[in-house]
Amino acid sequence: MNEQEFARRLAGHLCAGAHEVDGAVAQRLCAARESALAAQRPRRRLARLPTRDSLRFTLSPALRSGLTMAAVLALFVVGDYWVTWSRVASQEEVDTALLSDDLPIDAYLDAEFKEWLSRES
């Protein structure tokens, strides 16, 4: 006799015996069953909530690859935007100072002027 057959036979005996119990015992059994079912309901609801593992298995590999690609793309675009913005800010500062300086632009274009200055000092 395997486990399933034993359970079926036990259930049959219990069903047959349930008709023979008196009223008070039947009421107690009914109350116990109700409380057991009530205790079981919230656990079932919790089990239906998606967990990290269940999500992992519900996302198809193609969708996961797509999300990875989108994340990498977004990272690069944001990084590039930041690099461009910092370069513009730096050039803006230097160009303002250079163009408003009392030395003309030619002084900064002449590579030999700096060397001449160092020789003179």
Added chain:
Amino acid sequence: MVVARIVVLAFALVFASAAGAVTPIGAPQWRELTPAQRDVLAPLAREWGAMSETQRQKWVGIANRYPRLTPEEQARIRARMKSWVGLTPEERQRARDQYRALRNAPPEKREAMREQWLRYRSLSPEERQSKPDARAPRRSQRPPARGTPE
């Protein structure tokens, strides 16, 4: 699976670089500038449309800093804008590098640089190459003449 991930990552990098090369930073058209910005940047009105987004954004920043400059500095900027835009990117970068290098000089040297630049301009290429000692007036080898005893 690992190969597929590497392929996906490689594609993402290629697309990301392409997207990064054209990342807009919100540079305005000439008509979108404020009247004050247009007034400051008037010397660049013709070139504005041909400028890159980063160049336009930089000039907008310079126009926004402009009111905080002294009248002399404002005049210098307006006078130099056109010639600055006419330089090649390499020349502009060289000027920036040279400016950064000379900016770190002590204040007293910075003040003297204007006169030194004028002096440097007045020298011939040969004189610029020669050492300061070589240009100094020659001292007489003989001791200074003393008064002859009567």
